Structure formats: structure tokens, C-alpha cells
Amino acid sequence: MREQQPSRSLILTIDDDHMIGLMLHDVLDREGFEVLSVANGRDGIGMINARRPELVLLDVMMPEMDGFECLQLIRKIPGMELLPIVMLTGADDTDSINRSFELGATDFIVKPIHWPTLPHRLRYFLRASSALSELAKSEADLRTAQKIARLGSWDWVVEEDKMEWSDEVFNVLDVAPDEFDGQCRDIYKRLVNADAEKLLQAIGRCAKNKQNFHLECQIRHANGSDNVLLVHGEPIVVGNDVTRIHGTIQDITERRRIEEQIRFLSYYDPLTHLPNRKLFKMILGQAMAYSNLNNAEMSALFISVDRVKRVIETLGPSVGDQIVKLFADRLVAKVQECAYVPVNVGYDANHDYDINQMLVSRVGGDEFVILVSNIKDTSDSIKIAKSVFQVIEQPFSIEEHEIFLSMSIGIAVYPGDGVDEDGFIKNGKVAMSHAREQGQNDYQFFRKSLNVAAFHKLSMENNLQRAIERDELLLFYHAIVNMRTKTVIGCEALIRWQHPELGLVPPSQFIPIAEESGLINYISHWVLESACTQMRQWQQQGLPLQVISINVSSTQFRKDTFADEVSQILARLNLAPGHLKLELTESILLDGIKDVLGTVKQLRALGVQISIDDFGTGYSSLSYLKKLPITELKIDRSFIRDVHLNDDDKAITQAILGLAKSLSLDVVAEGVDHQEQVAFLLQQGCEFAQGFLYSKPLPAAEFAKFVLGFGR
Known part of the structure; x- marks a missing residue:
């Protein structure tokens, strides 16, 4: 395979002196450059648009369009702002040299040209141009990234009280650049008063103690909306003094909103806004600790709402969601009527639940729990259970449908019905399942014998699965x-x-288990x-x-x-x-x-x-x-x-x-x-x-x- 040759840099020469053009072409071609030559400015502009050269050698003195006018036109071409343009002028033409730099020339070469050093100078210009282009690209990428991240940077010279800002700072703070005086106090203009004072103190401590700081502040826009900013500062120490503080300002309003949404979804049911299984378990652990510390009893009512799955299968998930939401609202309202302790339910991002209160949670698709602290005896739980049954006395009207529900309630009491959260929840659900087996709208307390029955049922289910695999089923x-x-x-x-140990098992003993297990x-x-x-x-x-x-x-x-x-x-x-x-x-x-x-x-x-x-x-x-x-x-x-x-x-x-x-x-x-x-x-x-x-x-x-x- 032929080795690919490196591409040659494209040089454009614009000079009306035909002999100079030939010499430039010959010398540069031998040095590995690709050379294009034109004799006037207009042809040069056309060639730049067509071929996009990497460097231009431009003669100052040309008829019709001189080098200065051509230089100005080249700089107006999009993308040619950083193109290296080297002016060719006489050795004693100081005015032309000064004017060339004023109009954007990169450098100049005096005539007569020193041919041996010319290729080296051009290679230097090309390397410098490449580095400058990379730097410009990096700065553009940084500005884009800062805009996307809503992140601006600032730099404060302490002794001079001189503040410099990146463009994104003005966007984040919602101010025009001319509103800032270039001093440290500018940063406080949009902050609410309390946060402005906190930031002032943080910057003061940073300058005095040479310590970084991170501070969240609230900004109030002119339209009345509030955003959250994260301000970071880092001291620059020279000798033993903080000469500058460099920092960033970032708008984290959207991040905070997403974090809050994630927190909500982590701990609350999105449909009913009630605590979910995870939060219920946390509160249950606190309630158990409280009961242990105060030698008090508490109970939990585990509620299964029957027929919700049938409603979803028949009328669709939208109606099912509406049923669950209406049921949850009724349940909360009913529990709030109870004369024992107040209820704290629903989503509140800044609230910590008091374990001395009754708590309603949705722990499954059709399962809810009421947690009751400081009960006097089991009669309190029974009164609440009977009150809860009133929730379903009236039908639920959804989209011209009248739907009647039933429920089953299992009651677990602590201490006694579990030594930890998992055991207590398991026993409460066992009691709930037992209540469901007794018929509609029944409640049952947990008993240790129920665990034995539940274990037996699980064992039967596992054996039944194996019975199918081993062809132990038969027909009479x-x-x-x-x-x-x-x-x-x-x-x-x-x-x-035909059970290998129990003998011939009738359908009444295993068909219900088969129905529950699928x-x-x-x-x-x-x-x-x-x-x-x-x-x-x-x-x-x-x-x-x-x-x-x-x-x-x-x-x-x-x-x-x-x-x-x-x-x-x-x-x-x-x-x-x-x-x-x-x-x-x-x-x-x-x-x-x-x-x-x-x-x-x-x-x-x-x-x-x-x-x-x-x-x-x-x-x-x-x-x-x-x-x-x-x-x-x-x-x-x-x-x-x-x-x-x-x-x-x-x-x-x-x-x-x-x-x-x-x-x-x-x-x-x-x-x-x-x-x-x-x-x-x-x-x-x-x-x-x-x-x-x-x-x-x-x-x-x-x-x-x-x-x-x-x-x-």
C-alpha cells in the first residue's frame, strides 16, 4: 500500500509584478507549498472564495485595486477573519507598513525579498495561524458550553476592586453589560437582600482566610420569577496575599427542579401524592423507634382495594387511575375525620413527618397503609377500620360508569407483630390476605398461625409448580x-x-392456590x-x-x-x-x-x-x-x-x-x-x-x- 503523502499548504500570491510572481511560485513550490498566483486584487478575491487558501502574500502597490483595499475586502469574507495575510512592501515604506497592520495584516515582508528565509517565515505564519484557529475554536466551544450549562465566570482583582465577567454572566443575572460598573458590588445587584449579604460575607472570608466557597443564592428577575444560582469562588494567592478571586456563577434552577422531581418520585406516589412504599418503610422505622423509646403501641392497617384490576381490564388504565385517585382522596378525608390524632399526608418537599401522627401511604397498585401511633388498645384500630369501610359505601362515578369497590384490611400491632420493618410489613400483608379470604369488606388481626398457613400455601404453590413439570396432575x-x-x-x-407425599389432593385444596399464583x-x-x-x-x-x-x-x-x-x-x-x-x-x-x-x-x-x-x-x-x-x-x-x-x-x-x-x-x-x-x-x-x-x-x-x- 502506498503511504499517503501529507497535504501541501496552499499559498495565494497577489502581485502585478509578473517576475515576482514567477519567483514566488518557483521558490515556494520547491519548498513543498502549493502556489496559486494572480495579478490583481479582484482575481485574488475570487480565488480566495473559490479555493480558500491557507496564507496570502499581498502586494501593497497594484493598479486598479491596491493592497489596502484588497486586504479590507478579504477580511470581510466569512471565515477569513484569521487568515494569515502577509503584505509585500518596500523597505522604506513605513507608512504602508503601519496602515497594513491597522487594516488587519498579519505581517509584512520587505522588497527585495530574501528568498532563502521566505519559506521559513511562511511556515511560522502557518503554525501561528493554526494555533490561533484552535484557540478561537476552543473559546467558541467554551462559550457554547457555558451557555448550555448556564455557567458564567468572573475574576475580581482585590486591591483595585476591578471585576471582569464572561458574557454568560450577564445572561445568568439577566442584566445588560452596561448596567455593570466592573466592580465587586455588581454581583449583588440582582440577588435578594439576605442572599446578597451571605455572598458579601463569603467573598470577604475567601479574601481573608484564603478558602474556596460555594454558595446557593436566589435571584429575582425583572418579570418577578425566581431562579437559583450557585456561586463559586477560589482565591489566587501571590506571596501571602489574596490578589484575585476567580469564580463562576451558574443558574441551577432546572437542576434543582429535576432533583426535586427525582426526590418526589423516589418517596411519593405520583398519582395520589401519598408516601410510597420506600417512604412508608422509613417512617415505620422511626415509629418503631419512638414506640420502643416511649413504651408505646402503634398499629398499621394494610388495605387491599378489591376489583381495581378488573376495572382496569374492563374499562382501561385511565379509568383505573381515576378510581385509585378518588379512593385515595376519600381515604385521606376519612382518616382526617378520626378523632385520635391529626393526619399528615400528601407531598411537601420541605416537610419532615412527625411520627406521632397518622400516616396514609400507597404501597402498591391497589394497596394502602394507615399508620397509627400511640394507640391505647386494639379497639382504636378496629374503630378506624370500621370508619375506613365507609369510604366505599357510595359508588365511584367515572365517565358515566358507577363502580362499586370492596376492600380487605389486615391489622398488625407493634410491638408484637414483628421485630423490624420487613417482618412487620410481611405480617400485616398476611393478615390482609387472610381478610380477603374471609370475604368482602372484612378486617383481620395478624396471628402467628397465619404465618404457618401462609408458609403452607407457599409450599403448596412451589409443589404445584413442580407437579406441572413432573406430570403429577391427572383427570378423574x-x-x-x-x-x-x-x-x-x-x-x-x-x-x-397425585402428590408424592400427600397422596391424592382434591382440587379444592390447590385450585385457589393456582388462581392466586397464575x-x-x-x-x-x-x-x-x-x-x-x-x-x-x-x-x-x-x-x-x-x-x-x-x-x-x-x-x-x-x-x-x-x-x-x-x-x-x-x-x-x-x-x-x-x-x-x-x-x-x-x-x-x-x-x-x-x-x-x-x-x-x-x-x-x-x-x-x-x-x-x-x-x-x-x-x-x-x-x-x-x-x-x-x-x-x-x-x-x-x-x-x-x-x-x-x-x-x-x-x-x-x-x-x-x-x-x-x-x-x-x-x-x-x-x-x-x-x-x-x-x-x-x-x-x-x-x-x-x-x-x-x-x-x-x-x-x-x-x-x-x-x-x-x-x-
Whole structure:
């Protein structure tokens, strides 16, 4: 590869003496310069615009346009302010030399030219020009950086009281340069009085004690706005005296605003402006220390607002945010009404919370905490809890929606329910979870036994995760029979967990855990696919079954893709949709009927049957039965158990059967264990049943044998 040659410096000579032009070209070309030569000023101006030379040799005496006029025109060309221009003049032409410097010439060379030294002088001019250009660029960059940073510099000569400023100082202080007298007192003109005095003292100490200083000051602009300045000073010591103080002035208003915003986001919830989890934990630690020091008790109410996630899923995050904000406002107002101690809530950048006060915090998306110091006994916490429940008595009106919420409250007391912040918070949340399990709008105190239950639940969750990985889940099948013809028409698929240590675990013990942990989605899909696969295998074996029923969880059913998921499984297995029946609880149907209706219609369009499980135990409504294209009702076992003995159960069962007949729905009676129940049901026109009278739930192989042998 050829080594790249260094570029040659471009020299322009402007001289009407043709012989001088030739000599300059010859000498300089041999010395490694690239030379352009023109004979008059106008051509020289044109060449400068076209080629941008690095140095110009300009003759003073030329016809039409002399060197002085040409020099002036060159300096007016943008970017040519620092171009080295060397004038060529006679040795005794002192006036021309002086005038050349006045008009901006870099230097001069007298004629006759001393040719051996000329290249060396030109190289010196070029080096000096390059250094000057770099310096100008650095100064321009510094000015730009100072403008961006809102940073100005100042320099004070102490003995002369002479102050020099950079241009940015005037911008920072919002003053015109002619307003300053060049003395130290100028710096105080825009400061508020108290800060001006502080700065005066700081500069005095700097001059006396030879110490740097940093001081924040407030400046008031003419329009009334206030900005924050950071003034820095550093003494320059000569001998034993401070001769000068060099410093900077920076406008840090935006920095302070950003720092304050970061502080706010670090310690406060941006939606409600309540203390967040981090700040709550800090205050809790102070409250614990106060309780220890004063032998006092305190409590915390951990609040979970139910259904907020459902609101977000249904109506969108904007409505969810509005609900949370309205709830927080109501909660704060309600707590402030309590007659125990005052409340201090909300964002205040300059306020330190008093640990003797009640504090409301938002510690999660739908979780809040009320911290109460100096309680007399647990009855104080109960009174507050009951008062807090009043927050949700009235609906929340958002964008033409009326939304009712419920909540659960867990109460932890210190000392007793935790030795540190983390333990206390954990126990409070355990109590809150326990309250949620008890039903809506309940409160529960923490008990050590709850931790045992929570540990057991966590252990079950971990084991359930491993059960999925190890294929420990299996299906049992419970026969659905026609009591009149004594034939098995189908079955209900029931999930079981074959635990390696606990044995066969019923769904009531692990399905709630699966729902809380999110494992329910995988389990529900597994049940659907496994049951359909088994039904297809039985058909291929010639087993005379008409339908297989599968229980559907709320989480599974509310997936937008659920109907498509069912369709894909049926198509893949080549199972006719009419052989599949999905059992839904009334709670699924009643909680958002509009959303449910679309999915039910999609499933019915496929040909899948829809059954209402445990009918009669929920909030039954004729309106949803009329709207939804369901095919079957299942009478809950609680009505069937004593139907042949109890008049109320008889009346309820007869009413359900009459309703089903009027709506042309099939009916399956659950929990049929006695012939007396069969006789009554057949008399009332109910033909289909499930119960131990016929069979308990069986594994697939045993169920197939049962079907083949039934009625023989």
C-alpha cells in the first residue's frame, strides 16, 4: 500500500509584478507549498472564495485595486477573519507598513525579498495561524458550553476592586453589560437582600482566610420569577496575599427542579401524592423507634382495594387511575375525620413527618397503609377500620360508569407483630390476605398461625409448580347418567393431583392456590386438552358416550382467545364440538355480562354446549338466562341431598325444573346418592343425574369399564 503523502499548504500570491510572481511560485513550490498566483486584487478575491487558501502574500502597490483595499475586502469574507495575510512592501515604506497592520495584516515582508528565509517565515505564519484557529475554536466551544450549562465566570482583582465577567454572566443575572460598573458590588445587584449579604460575607472570608466557597443564592428577575444560582469562588494567592478571586456563577434552577422531581418520585406516589412504599418503610422505622423509646403501641392497617384490576381490564388504565385517585382522596378525608390524632399526608418537599401522627401511604397498585401511633388498645384500630369501610359505601362515578369497590384490611400491632420493618410489613400483608379470604369488606388481626398457613400455601404453590413439570396432575371422570333409561350419557372431567407425599389432593385444596399464583392458565389449558383427547380416544374405542363436561375457571374464560383456543383443540383432535360441554359458574356469568355474552355466543356458534354449574347457589337472574344461549342447568347438591325429605328443597328443585322446562334447557341433578332422590326427580321430569348412587369419580381406564358394565 502506498503511504499517503501529507497535504501541501496552499499559498495565494497577489502581485502585478509578473517576475515576482514567477519567483514566488518557483521558490515556494520547491519548498513543498502549493502556489496559486494572480495579478490583481479582484482575481485574488475570487480565488480566495473559490479555493480558500491557507496564507496570502499581498502586494501593497497594484493598479486598479491596491493592497489596502484588497486586504479590507478579504477580511470581510466569512471565515477569513484569521487568515494569515502577509503584505509585500518596500523597505522604506513605513507608512504602508503601519496602515497594513491597522487594516488587519498579519505581517509584512520587505522588497527585495530574501528568498532563502521566505519559506521559513511562511511556515511560522502557518503554525501561528493554526494555533490561533484552535484557540478561537476552543473559546467558541467554551462559550457554547457555558451557555448550555448556564455557567458564567468572573475574576475580581482585590486591591483595585476591578471585576471582569464572561458574557454568560450577564445572561445568568439577566442584566445588560452596561448596567455593570466592573466592580465587586455588581454581583449583588440582582440577588435578594439576605442572599446578597451571605455572598458579601463569603467573598470577604475567601479574601481573608484564603478558602474556596460555594454558595446557593436566589435571584429575582425583572418579570418577578425566581431562579437559583450557585456561586463559586477560589482565591489566587501571590506571596501571602489574596490578589484575585476567580469564580463562576451558574443558574441551577432546572437542576434543582429535576432533583426535586427525582426526590418526589423516589418517596411519593405520583398519582395520589401519598408516601410510597420506600417512604412508608422509613417512617415505620422511626415509629418503631419512638414506640420502643416511649413504651408505646402503634398499629398499621394494610388495605387491599378489591376489583381495581378488573376495572382496569374492563374499562382501561385511565379509568383505573381515576378510581385509585378518588379512593385515595376519600381515604385521606376519612382518616382526617378520626378523632385520635391529626393526619399528615400528601407531598411537601420541605416537610419532615412527625411520627406521632397518622400516616396514609400507597404501597402498591391497589394497596394502602394507615399508620397509627400511640394507640391505647386494639379497639382504636378496629374503630378506624370500621370508619375506613365507609369510604366505599357510595359508588365511584367515572365517565358515566358507577363502580362499586370492596376492600380487605389486615391489622398488625407493634410491638408484637414483628421485630423490624420487613417482618412487620410481611405480617400485616398476611393478615390482609387472610381478610380477603374471609370475604368482602372484612378486617383481620395478624396471628402467628397465619404465618404457618401462609408458609403452607407457599409450599403448596412451589409443589404445584413442580407437579406441572413432573406430570403429577391427572383427570378423574364422574359419570352423568340417564336415570330413566339407566345409561351413561357422558361424564364430567375432574382434576386431581397425585402428590408424592400427600397422596391424592382434591382440587379444592390447590385450585385457589393456582388462581392466586397464575398457574391456573396452564392447568386450565391442560385440563381442556387432556379431557378432549380422552373423549376422542373413547370414541375411537367405541365407548357410547355423548358428551364430556369440563369446568372452566374465570381466568380461563375471560381470555380474549378462549373461544379460538377451544376451536383449535377440537379441530386438531377431530372431535365434534357437540361432544364438549363447558360448565360455568353463575359468578362468571354475572360479573360483566356484556363481555361474557360475546364469548358464549362464539362457543355456541362452534356447536359447544354451555352448562351453568351449581345453579341456585349464586345470585340467579332470569335476565342472564334469557340473554345467554346456554343449554343446561346443573342443580346444586345442597338442594338434592334432602329433596325427598325437606319441603324447601323440594320447592326450590321444582322451581328450577319448571324454569328449565320453560326455557327448553336440559337439567342435571348433582349429588344423587339415594333411590328416593331418583324417584322424586323422575316424577318431576328430571332425567339426568350425577352421584355416588351410580359411581364415584374414576380414573380413565376404570371409568371405561364402568360404562361398559353399567345397567347390565
